[in-house]
Amino acid sequence: MSDVSINAENFCKRLKIFFEDWQNNEKKNVWGETDTVVIFTGSSSTTIRYMKSISLQLWLFGYELPDTIMIFHKDSRELRVLGSATKANLLAPLTEPAAKEANIKLLIERMAKGDEGISQVRQFISSHVPSSSSGVASLPNEKHEGRTAAAASAAVSSSSSAPIIDASPAIAHLLAVKDAQELLNVKKAAMLASKVVKDWLVPLLEEGKRLRHSRLSDMAEGIITEPSRIHVKLRPENCEIAYQPIFQSGGNFDLRFAAVSDDQALASEGVVIVALGARYSNYCSNISRSFFVNATKRQESQYRALLAAQEAAIKALKVGAPLTDPMDAAIEALKQAGEPDLVSHLGKNVGHGIGLELRESAWQLKSSSSSSSNNNNSSNNNNNNNSNGPVFKAGMVFNVCVGLTGLEEPEASDPKAKKYSLQIADTVIVAPDAAKPAEVATNFMNKGWSDVNFEEEKDEDEDDEDDGDRTRG
Incomplete structure (x- = not known):
């Protein structure tokens, strides 16, 4: 990914649309009573596949980012991302424009390799998905491959006492x-x-x-x-x-x-x-x-x-x-x-x-x-x-x-x-x-x-x- 870059203008515009859509009270029928959204992807694949998590990444970044976790916080207007060092370097130039153009804090963490990285996935989700959350939106019906996705799925299920709400309808509405x-x-x-x-x-x-x-x-x-x-x-x-x-x-x-x-x-x-x-x-x-x-x-x-x-x-x-x-x-x-x-x-x-x-x-x-x-x-x-x-x-x-x-x-x-x-x-x-x-x-x-x-x-x-x-x- 060293030869690619993300269009910062498109990213900021669409990230702003994401939060505005989420925070609009009239649209609770698609987002529900949620204050946290957790989206993750698994291993890359050469087969043709269509998944809401990948579509959201493509819409925001212009690229699919395998083995990556994104956590959105509505009230604090934050997007936290955990991914490999390569992906972190790709996303790093977006932090300043996100703050200036969209008034959203983009926080990036580098994922370690191997077992340490899997432990980091669990810690990342448990730390940033509040147990007292009013509602957590994710994509529980998606089937991803790989250890990262498996660890993320288990961590989402156990991190909050709030019900897990399917974010598919909301993302479909967002991308329509x-x-x-x-x-x-x-x-x-x-x-x-x-x-x-x-x-x-x-x-x-x-x-x-x-x-x-x-x-x-x-x-x-x-x-x-x-x-x-x-x-x-x-x-x-x-x-x-x-x-x-x-x-x-x-x-x-x-x-x-x-x-x-x-x-x-x-x-x-x-x-x-x-x-x-x-x-x-x-x-x-x-x-x-x-x-x-x-x-x-x-x-x-x-x-x-x-x-x-x-x-x-x-x-x-x-x-x-x-x-x-x-x-x-x-x-x-x-x-x-x-x-x-x-x-x-x-x-x-x-x-x-x-x-x-x-x-x-x-x-x-x-x-x-x-x-x-x-x-x-x-x-x-x-x-x-x-x-x-x-x-x-x-x-x-x-x-x-x-x-x-x-x-x-x-x-x-x-x-x-x-x-x-x-x-x-x-x-x-x-x-x-x-x-x-x-x-x-x-x-x-x-x-x-x-x-x-x-x-x-x-x-x-x-x-x-x-x-x-x-x-x-």
Whole structure:
């Protein structure tokens, strides 16, 4: 970490926002009656993972700090940090600006190595988490690896007689609205993801290449992490996948982010679904498109209805409107498109918040009926709710994803094409006022019928990886 530094201006601004959000009496429904917050991380990992503790570190510092403990004190406006000597040196230049710009005392302790360091973790928490605290907020449901995290978890549980309150809803609320720099990172990630589909995948589909789904996934990852291959001018060191790219066709469809691209070749008929997400400077984007090869009229009608539903959902992202509006609008759009039977094939929501985490689950776009039931059974709702629940705010970002599962086309000539799903997803930014439309950050890849439909005449001499050329329309 000797070659990196933390943006002091961003750190001070966001640390100040943290304390203001916490100290605002109107927001006790997310922070509860807490005066101490303890956040810790465990060992580093090469796998993709999304955790509130890591997201908070990225938001404050711009970097993940493994094996680090942070203790926030509301009344004294202090942030105490225990970490390795390297991390302490990285944070040291922030102490003076934190005091001057945010009126917050930043206190840093260096953690010793080995068993001495583990003992120091216990002592650090027991010394700075008051036994008489009115409430301690932490992240008890997170599962970290390593001795530091294990020691911290045990120490938090035993240090105070006050109840441990889950800080997840409060951190989700804190990170929901993105500032200008965050939105720029989201837009860069979204541009990259949509250009991968437009400039790499679409030409491949036009050529009729029948590559394996798993190979396509690996190829897409390589392009996201090396964007110059599609002439996108972004710093490659800031470009990552948000999840393993997903390619599906031939009757086997799973619309979850956890879906795995199998070793089957792209189907020569029916539906092809691609879903991929890019990260830029830790901020996520997502795009999904459904493509068709020799589609039937029935499939065209279903797709047009799905597109109308997704566009209606996007239009419903307006400042001050309830988060239930997009799904209600999508359902109504399916009915207006003459496809009311498709409503039963919709998922449980039409998207969710996105940012430092791929899925900000506190901000799901559910229907008004399901949200009303959930709100009646919950005493810890998000702040700034109206009677219908949480509302949209300027600068929020959403993955607006409308999917249909369990569809069938008996007229398909290929048996594998008879069962299919459909999905359209875009990364969308809520505009500053309700009179302006939401910004679709992934709009580099169009989604009209002529953009996703391919007509192909089978070549009698086709091989496994190459069909005849296709035309879109």
